[in-house]
Every structure is written in C-alpha cells, then in structure tokens.
Amino acid sequence: xxxxTLIQADRSIIWHPYASMVEPPPVFAVxxxxxxxxxxxxxxxxxxxxxxxxxxxxxxxxxVLNSAISAQLDAMAHVMFGxxxxxxxxxxxxxxxxxxPGGLQSVxxxxxxxxxxxxxxxxxxxxxxxRARPNKQKLLTIKQGYHGDTFGAMAxxxxxxxxxxxxxxxxxxxxxxxxxxxxxxxxxxxxxIESLKNLAEKHHDEIAAVILEPVxxxxxxxxxxxxxYINKVREICxxxxxxxxxxEIATGFGxxxxxxxxxxxEVSPDIMCLGKALTGGYMTMAATLASAKxxxxxxxxxxxxxxxxxxxxxxxxxCSVALASIDLLEQSGWQTRVNGIQTQLQAExxxxxxxxNVVDVRALGAIGVxxxxxxxxxxxxxxxxxxxxxxxxxxxxxxxxxxxxxxxxAELSQLTGAIYKVTGRLLRG
Ligand SMILES: *Cc1c(COP(=O)(O)O)cnc(C)c1O
Numbered sequence: 001x002x003x004x005t006l007i008q009a010d011r012s013i014i015w016h017p018y019a020s021m022v023e024p025p026p027v028f029a030v031x032x033x034x035x036x037x038x039x040x041x042x043x044x045x046x047x048x049x050x051x052x053x054x055x056x057x058x059x060x061x062x063x064v065l066n067s068a069i070s071a072q073l074d075a076m077a078h079v080m081f082g083x084x085x086x087x088x089x090x091x092x093x094x095x096x097x098x099x100x101p102g103g104l105q106s107v108x109x110x111x112x113x114x115x116x117x118x119x120x121x122x123x124x125x126x127x128x129x130x131r132a133r134p135n136k137q138k139l140l141t142i143k144q145g146y147h148g149d150t151f152g153a154m155a156x157x158x159x160x161x162x163x164x165x166x167x168x169x170x171x172x173x174x175x176x177x178x179x180x181x182x183x184x185x186x187x188x189x190x191x192x193i194e195s196l197k198n199l200a201e202k203h204h205d206e207i208a209a210v211i212l213e214p215v216x217x218x219x220x221x222x223x224x225x226x227x228x229y230i231n232k233v234r235e236i237c238x239x240x241x242x243x244x245x246x247x248e249i250a251t252g253f254g255x256x257x258x259x260x261x262x263x264x265x266e267v268s269p270d271i272m273c274l275g276k277a278l279t280g281g282y283m284t285m286a287a288t289l290a291s292a293k294x295x296x297x298x299x300x301x302x303x304x305x306x307x308x309x310x311x312x313x314x315x316x317x318x319c320s321v322a323l324a325s326i327d328l329l330e331q332s333g334w335q336t337r338v339n340g341i342q343t344q345l346q347a348e349x350x351x352x353x354x355x356x357n358v359v360d361v362r363a364l365g366a367i368g369v370x371x372x373x374x375x376x377x378x379x380x381x382x383x384x385x386x387x388x389x390x391x392x393x394x395x396x397x398x399x400x401x402x403x404x405x406x407x408x409x410a411e412l413s414q415l416t417g418a419i420y421k422v423t424g425r426l427l428r429g
Contacts, residue, residue, distance in 0.1 A: 003029060003042040025378050028386060033060035036407045038391055046391040049401035049415045054218070054250045056281030058328055059404040065280050068324035072317050081109070081313040088319035095326055096287060099259060101268040106295040108288045108306070109314040113249040113275030114148025116286035117211075119308050120245045120271045121152050123290055124209035126298045126306060127243060136208040138172075140199055140242065144179040145212060146219035147247050156211055158220045161396075175199045175207065179217065182226035184264075184364055193232040200240045209243035209271070210236075215261040216364065218250035222371075222398050224364045227265035234267045243294065249275035249286065253326075254334045255402060257342060257365035270294050280325030285318035337405045341366040344409060345401075348416035355420075357427045359397070369400040370419055376426060384425060388418035399423060 001009070011024045019025055029041040036059050038046045051057060058065065072088060079086065093107040108123075110116040121139065128136035139156055146162075147153040154163050155171045164171060177196035182188055200207065214230045217223040230246075237244040246269035251261035255277065258264055262272075271294060275286030290298075298304050345363035352358050352370045360371040376394045385392040392401055392415065399422070401415055 003040075006041060023379075026383055028382075035059040035061070036404050036411055040386075044386070044389075046386060046389060047403075047407075047411050047414050049390055049392040049403050051277075051402055051404045052281050054255060054276040054402055055279075057253060057255075057277045057334075057405050058280050058325065058332070059406045060281070062280065062328070064328050065282055065321050065324050068320045069282065069317055072320035075316070077317055078312065078315050080311075082309060086314075086316055086319075088316045088323060089314040092319045092323050092326075095323060096274070096289060099326065100272060100274075100289055101260060101262055103268045103270075103291045104272055104289040105292045106290045108290070108308070109310075109319075110275075110286040110288060110308075111310045111312050111315075112148075112284050113273065113286050114150040114153045115310060116249065116273040116275050116288045117147045117153040117156075117247060118150055119288040120211065120247075120273050121156075121209070122308055123271055123288065123294055123298065123306065124243045124245060126304070127294050128208050130297045130300050130304055135206055138203065138206045138208065139174040140177065140196065140203070140207050140210045141174060142177050142179045142196065142212050142217075144217050144221040144223060145247075146217070147211065147213075148249075161220065175203055179221070179223065180225040180229040182229065183362075184215065184224040184226060186226055188226055188228045192226070192229060193236070196233065197236055200236050200242060204240035204242060207240075207242050209245050211245040211247060213247045213251065213261075214267070214269075215264050216251050216256050216367065219395070222362075222367070222369045222400050224256075224362055224367075227267075230262060230265040230267045234265075237270075243270040245269060245271040245273070247273045249273050253277040253329060254338055254405065255365050255367060257335070257338050278325070279318050279322045280328070282321040282325070283315065283318035285315065285322060332405065334405055338366045340409075341403070341405070341407065341412060344412050345416065348413060349419065352420055352423055355423050355427055358423060366405060367400065367402045368416070368419075369398060370423055372397050372399065372423060372426060381422065381426070384422045385418055388414075388421060390415050390418045392419065392422075 006029045031041040032039045036048050038048050125137050141156045144158050147156050180192050182192045252274045270291045272289045279285050345368035349361050357372045362369045375396050
C-alpha cells in the first residue's frame with residue numbers, strides 16, 4: 001500500500017484512541033522503529049519522545065528483547081493459566097517480588113493496566129468482605145488521577161476531566177480528595193493532606209482502600225507532588241483501616257529516577273499495579289501485587305478464591321520479554337541515564353519559561369513537561385512536531401515527553417528544541 005492509500009483506509013475504518021470517526025485527527029503510518037527512531041512509511045524518521053506511552057524504555061527493536069521473544073516462541077506462544085503454569089511466569093513473579101517494595105508477595109498477572117487496576121479494586125473489596133466488613137466497598141482517591149478506561153478504573157479517574165458525566169449512571173460513586181499541591185521538592189505544609197484526611201475520617205466505614213499514583217500523576221495532569229504526601233497517606237490508611245493501592249503503571253521501572261516512584265517516600269503499599277514498561281513495550285501485560293496480609297485474608301482458611309482470571313493471563317511470550325526487559329534494565333545503568341535525562345530536561349526546557357503562553361515547566365526523572373495556558377489543537381500540533389523530526393503527542397494544555405532511557409544528549413536536545421519551537425509557534429497562532 002502506498003502511504004496515502006494506507007492513511008485513507010485507516011481513516012475510513014479504524015477508531016484511534018479518543019478519536020472521532022467523522023473528523024479523525026491526523027495519523028502517521030509507521031513502517032519500522034529502532035532504538036529511539038520511528039521510521040514512517042514515507043521514509044521520514046522521527047526521534048521518539050513518548051516511548052509509546054511510557055513503555056519502550058529500552059527503545060524499539062532491541063536485540064536482547066527480540067531474542068527473548070523468539071526463544072519463547074520456539075517453546076510455546078501461549079497456554080491457559082487455569083491449572084497450568086510455566087517457568088517464565090514463575091521466574092517473572094519471583095523477580096517482581098524481589099524488586100518491588102517490601103511486603104508485596106503475591107503476583108496476579110493481568111492483560112492491561114486497566115485490568116490490573118480492576119484486579120486491585122476487587123482485591124481490596126474481597127479483603128474486607130473476608131474480614132466481615134462487606135460495607136467497605138468504596139474507594140478514596142485524589143483528583144487529577146488517571147487509572148485506566150474500563151469501568152472500575154474509570155470511576156477513580158478525575159471526576160471532571162475523566163468520563164464521569166457521560167457514564168454517571170453506571171459508575172460507582174467514590175470519594176475524591178484534593179490533589180496535593182506541594183511540588184515534588186517544595187516545602188511541605190500539613191494542610192495539603194487535610195482533604196484526604198477529612199474524607200478518611202468521615203467515611204472510613206465505607207472505604208476499602210485509598211488508590212493513587214504515587215508522586216507522579218500521569219495522564220490526569222502530569223503533576224509531580226511531594227513524596228511526603230504518600231508518607232502521610234500511609235499513616236492515614238493505617239489509622240483508619242484502609243488498604244493502600246499504588247498505581248505504578250506509568251511510574252514503574254525507573255521512570256521517575258527511582259525503580260518505583262513510592263521509593264521517593266520509602267512507602268510500601270498493600271497492593272501495587274504494574275504495567276506499561278513491564279515488557280519494555282513489547283507486549284500488553286500488567287501485574288497486581290499484593291501483600292501476604294491481603295492474600296491470606298482473601299484466601300482465608302484456604303477456601304476463599306480471588307474472583308478474576310483473564311484468558312491471556314501470564315502469556316509466556318509477555319512473561320519472557322518482561323523478564324528480559326527487567327534484566328536489561330538492571331544491567332543498563334538506568335539510574336545514571338535517567339538522572340542525566342532529568343538534568344538535561346531541566347536545563348533545556350527552562351528556556352520555555354520565557355514564552356508568554358507557558359504556565360509551568362517541570363522535569364522529574366525521564367519526564368519533562370511544559371504546561372501552556374490553553375489546550376493545544378490536536379489536529380495541527382502533532383504535524384508541527386513531525387515537521388521538526390520528532391514524535392511528541394501533547395494532550396490538553398500539556399506538552400510533555402518521556403523518552404526511551406537509551407536516548408543520547410543530542411537526540412534529547414532535538415526533542416527539547418522542537419518543544420520550544422512548537423510552543424513559540426502556538427503563541428503566534
Ligand atoms: C496507562 C495507565 C493505566 C491503564 O493502563 P492500560 O494498559 O492503558 O489499560 C492505568 N494507570 C495508570 C497510572 C496509567 O498510566
């Protein structure tokens with residue numbers, strides 16, 4: 001198919017994420033990708049600023065990850081996980097327990113991040129049911145969160161920017177505290193925790209768990225907040241008998257400068273969701289980890305079963321590539337790389353502050369954000385970035401990047417330079 005035929009066919013029959021079929025936003029056809037470069041079907045090459053939504057931490061087409069998949073393919077692509085098991089699943093589960101914060105001991109494999117969140121919510125509710133507290137079925141979370149697009153996950157996304165009004169009749173009502181305002185390295189004020197504390201105090205009899213994205217709120221606002229906040233949340237959960245769920249689907253595997261974002265606060269949750277970078281961007285896979293306390297109570301007396309079981313649970317190809325990706329990460333000196341990216345993002349994005357339409361500039365780990373004063377037009381702005389030879393996909397008022405960790409300084413400068421130019425062009429209209 002030539003480039004235009006492919007694009008036209010796509011636009012007539014395929015629904016892209018959050019898109020109209022009648023006025024579809026522009027799409028670009030990809031022929032291949034290698035390292036930090038995405039090659040379009042018309043021959044143009046783009047430096048990737050998105051890591052395919054946080055996933056491709058090692059870049060694309062990595063020989064080590066490719067061979068992990070090929071080797072597994074020779075053994076088997078998939079077997080059901082009901083009544084069967086396999087070495088890739090067992091080794092991956094052992095690895096996840098080893099590298100995640102203390103206390104997390106049981107692993108449930110899910111097929112996407114949203115499902116991992118559904119699983120976490122079900123675990124919390126089953127935990128309290130098993131402890132004869134069936135009224136504890138609500139969740140407490142913070143505004144500006146993002147936890148996925150399925151119904152249970154959607155119900156804990158930000159109530160305003162999320163999908164609450166459209167689906168309000170079928171969404172359970174949960175409790176939303178104000179999102180913390182203290183910046184990542186800002187001076188802590190105790191009133192930042194008041195909103196969540198008040199809701200916990202008042203409604204703990206109905207609340208099964210607090211769920212939030214620790215330290216970095218991703219798709220709900222790309223906001224970096226004080227790690228002290230999660231320390232306070234842990235205390236409140238212990239005080240009021242609430243489980244604590246951390247959604248590290250975006251932040252896991254080094255993105256924020258720690259292997260997991262909750263390490264910034266040295267806090268362990270009772271339940272933790274992983275996804276996105278878990279397989280290095282190769283396959284869809286997620287995992288929900290639970291503490292021994294949660295697993296034991298749900299399974300009380302060996303009779304209780306956890307009520308979930310996806311068809312493609314623990315897919316062997318996904319487990320194998322996830323294991324290879326974590327090994328690669330551990331051998332990659334990722335901390336030095338991510339710190340270097342943070343330093344460079346802070347230095348180079350700072351120039352955007354001089355633009356009159358820029359409200360805030362922030363960088364943490366391998367995440368850089370330029371917040372502008374009005375939503376950007378997604379029918380034109382992605383094209384401007386492509387013209388600059390980079391792949392950056394803003395949303396709302398946020399222009400942000402989270403590149404693969406293997407990006408070099410010159411490539412990163414091309415991304416930050418393009419952000420400066422496009423942000424300036426937005427100003428001129
Ligand atoms: C992406 C994301 C999800 C949902 O993951 P999917 O794989 O898209 O279902 C949930 N939580 C957070 C924090 C995410 O960034």
